[in-house]
Amino acid sequence: MEAKENYNPIPEQRKGSEIDAVESRTFGTMTEAADFFATACRRLLNINDWGNIAGMSSFRLFDQHGAEVSRSGQEGDYIRIDIPGPGPRSGDGFDWVKIEEIAHVTDGEEELISIRVRPSAKPLAEEDSTAHFLKADATSTFIVRRKQVVVSAEEHGRNEMANTDTESIIDNGRNMLVGGAAKLGLSYPQWKLLVQGIMAPE
Template sequence: MITDENENNLIPVQHEGSRMDVVEKRSGETKEEAANIFKRACERLMNVNDWGELAGLSAFQLIDSSGVRVNREVKEGDYIRIDIPGPGTVAGMGYDWVRVEEIKSVEENGNSLLGMRVRPCAHPVSDSQEAAHFLKDAATSTFIIRLNGSEVSAEEHGRNEIANTDAEKLLDKGRNFMVGVAAKLGLSYPQWKSLVKAFLSD
């Protein structure tokens, strides 16, 4: 059984700020059905450009390491451009940005796990190192699809979430504070809940 989040080093230790754990589970009537649900959920996780349609709120666009939009499965080192409702960041040219730090696939004792961790980052073609995101770059989001026997779970784990009020631009300071407070109050939970449920849907 693959259950220990630290065993796979995908979910960082919580040190500061807020944390969030969003988990949705679904059982297959047989192990074969569960395996099919797991496979489909993994495909949806890896196809970032479809997340917006699945979650029904923000729009997500996969960007390669050169800053070019791509339509393929996500890879380590890729960027994800996020268009959340409301004004975007000046630093991010109207968007929030994260970079894919790690993608890990684990098989153990007949069970399987696919995980991906992302972190706020600068705009990929900017000279600035400032995180173009409403959270500081200490924050991470880890997405996991897990198969244990006939049960499949889809998860999002946020760690060390602190509003990015150190932004260089005054407009970004205010905007990031407001969006960060909204996230801390749990207003981002419905979007992630919607997404992980969609990963497991028929």
């Protein structure tokens, strides 16, 4: 755990669209809030269970060598996302993101753990082509935060633009459709379900 003053893991919004999904619970005591914060953090880091929590897309965790793993997420890992419908050829039918930062920060009466991911090529791909419907400028930041007796789970998407610059005309068309749907807010329900699931009572 690292102490940082006024730490904000969410990148600045510069272009494209953005999304924010937040779910909060208030507890009666600091002890109850701290206990649930620990539970919510475990749920956040258990990426292989996100699909069960959200009830929509499937998420699987892979290490830097492309091997599927059953553990908490770590910086440098990849997440394979299977969303409804056809996936990009460059990702063998799946969308891929890479975990570029995991932070656990405390600042006085507030503490948080965050995971920031970015669209990427699939692990060990021969071509460094982003296998995702969004361009690599986009990020998703997942946060579990406790401020005194209030615990929240959050997802913040920033700089989201459809990835239509691939070498595949089919992928470009698919990414335009899926990325356009995300821009219209159709990805919000999935992230709202995920943060609600992270905050569900034990």
